[in-house]
Amino acid sequence: MDNIVDLEKHFQDRIDAEQRIEPKEWMPDAYRKTLIRQISQHAHSEIIGMLPERNWLTRAPSLNRKAVLLAKIQDEGGHGLYLYSAAETLGVTREDLLDDLHSGKAKYSSIFNYPTLTWADMGAIGWLVDGAAIMNQVPLCRTSYGPYARAMVRVCKEESFHQRQGYEIMMALCEGSEEQKQMAQDALNRWWWPVLMMFGPKDDASANSEMSLKWKIKRFSNDELRQRFVDMSIPQIEYLGLTVPDSELKWNAERGHYDFGEVNWNEFWEVVKGNGPCNHQRLETRKKVYEEGEWVREAALAYADKQQVLRESSQHVA
Amino acid sequence: MEKNKRDWPLWEVFIRSKQGLDHKHVGSLHASDAEMAIENARDVYTRRMEGVSIWVVESKYLHASNPDEEGALYESAKSKIYRHPTFYNIPESVGHM
Numbered sequence: 001m002d003n004i005v006d007l008e009k010h011f012q013d014r015i016d017a018e019q020r021i022e023p024k025e026w027m028p029d030a031y032r033k034t035l036i037r038q039i040s041q042h043a044h045s046e047i048i049g050m051l052p053e054r055n056w057l058t059r060a061p062s063l064n065r066k067a068v069l070l071a072k073i074q075d076e077g078g079h080g081l082y083l084y085s086a087a088e089t090l091g092v093t094r095e096d097l098l099d100d101l102h103s104g105k106a107k108y109s110s111i112f113n114y115p116t117l118t119w120a121d122m123g124a125i126g127w128l129v130d131g132a133a134i135m136n137q138v139p140l141c142r143t144s145y146g147p148y149a150r151a152m153v154r155v156c157k158e159e160s161f162h163q164r165q166g167y168e169i170m171m172a173l174c175e176g177s178e179e180q181k182q183m184a185q186d187a188l189n190r191w192w193w194p195v196l197m198m199f200g201p202k203d204d205a206s207a208n209s210e211m212s213l214k215w216k217i218k219r220f221s222n223d224e225l226r227q228r229f230v231d232m233s234i235p236q237i238e239y240l241g242l243t244v245p246d247s248e249l250k251w252n253a254e255r256g257h258y259d260f261g262e263v264n265w266n267e268f269w270e271v272v273k274g275n276g277p278c279n280h281q282r283l284e285t286r287k288k289v290y291e292e293g294e295w296v297r298e299a300a301l302a303y304a305d306k307q308q309v310l311r312e313s314s315q316h317v318a
Numbered sequence: 319m320e321k322n323k324r325d326w327p328l329w330e331v332f333i334r335s336k337q338g339l340d341h342k343h344v345g346s347l348h349a350s351d352a353e354m355a356i357e358n359a360r361d362v363y364t365r366r367m368e369g370v371s372i373w374v375v376e377s378k379y380l381h382a383s384n385p386d387e388e389g390a391l392y393e394s395a396k397s398k399i400y401r402h403p404t405f406y407n408i409p410e411s412v413g414h415m
């Protein structure tokens with residue numbers, strides 16, 4: 001099997017037979033590139049996603065809420081690490097991936113470019129943002145690239161607590177004073193549409209979708225997942241006694257799904273291009289933190305080198 | 319940002335999930351030395367009591383079989399069905415064997 005046509009056919013046959021592809025095995029360049037882009041984008045989203053929540057860490061309303069939020073944020077850092085490691089199996093370095101994030105070349109989920117204005121946003125994020133992430137990520141546990149699929153199994157196991165703690169925050173607010181309930185409604189109003197954008201552009205406008213489906217990197221289209229998310233969320237919203245900021249939302253008995261209004265795609269593309277409310281702030285914070293950690297990374301290496309020399313010289317003596 | 323900074327080396331992490339079971343590969347991470355690799359592995363891979371013991375090995379010391387030699391390595395075992403107990407017909411009346 002030498003020529004590229006045979007290799008590609010063999011590769012696609014394996015994909016069609018639901019076999020996982022592993023790091024050292026042959027794969028088309030475009031498959032590798034697509035994976036590096038998607039996995040690193042996903043990793044960047046996990047670590048940038050820590051920033052909007054960090055904003056409320058020191059102002060959590062109780063020690064319990066603070067411990068929970070801290071644990072959730074730590075999980076997100078872990079998710080970033082699982083995913084960076086998976087990307088590195090494709091032959092890129094961590095350093096390069098981070099450089100691309102810091103230079104703005106690589107993207108991360110546009111949802112994290114919105115501000116967290118009240119404590120209710122911690123509820124809305126856990127419940128809706130992590131909820132939408134789960135909807136996107138569960139099918140990725142069966143994605144065709146082995147290390148990515150295994151990382152996603154880990155991530156998905158941990159995500160469910162994120163969503164539940166968020167919903168519990170919303171429940172507490174909705175059972176509270178009129179003002180607290182209002183705060184919950186306001187958070188829902190601000191997050192609902194950006195969350196629907198998390199599933200990506202409409203199918204007919206999604207450039208990468210078709211090949212990703214063929215290679216089983218993706219398993220469902222953007223619009224399918226978005227619909228599923230809306231259907232799942234409405235009963236949860238009703239239970240809280242809140243309303244969706246969408247006048248076109250109504251049950252369609254014929255389709256067996258909710259109809260809903262059109263996402264503001266101009267806003268979506270503006271945020272993707274870097275013009276969302278917090279794009280600049282997020283990236284600046286991230287770069288600052290990374291630069292400030294440089295001396296720690298260097299010192300740790302210097303220490304390791306020194307220990308190595310000491311070990312070697314003591315071996316000579318012995 | 320300055321370039322040509324040395325990345326911390328990559329380590330493979332193996333976790334024993336409970337006493338009596340094998341260590342199993344769970345993923346990898348970067349750390350400056352073995353001690354830090356174990357501490358990081360604790361933080362990254364055992365936040366929910368997933369392990370009671372951690373092994374780390376620097377990835378460069380791990381050698382793997384070549385996927386292209388799959389045939390040469392594993393094909394010959396396929397025909398040796400007499401290595402499985404089900405190959406032998408033993409009457410039921412003699413009891414469990």
Ligand SMILES: [Fe+2]
Binds near residue numbers: 046075076079155159
């Ligand atoms: Fe996450």
Ligand SMILES: [Fe+2]
Binds near residue numbers: 076130159162
């Ligand atoms: Fe999460």
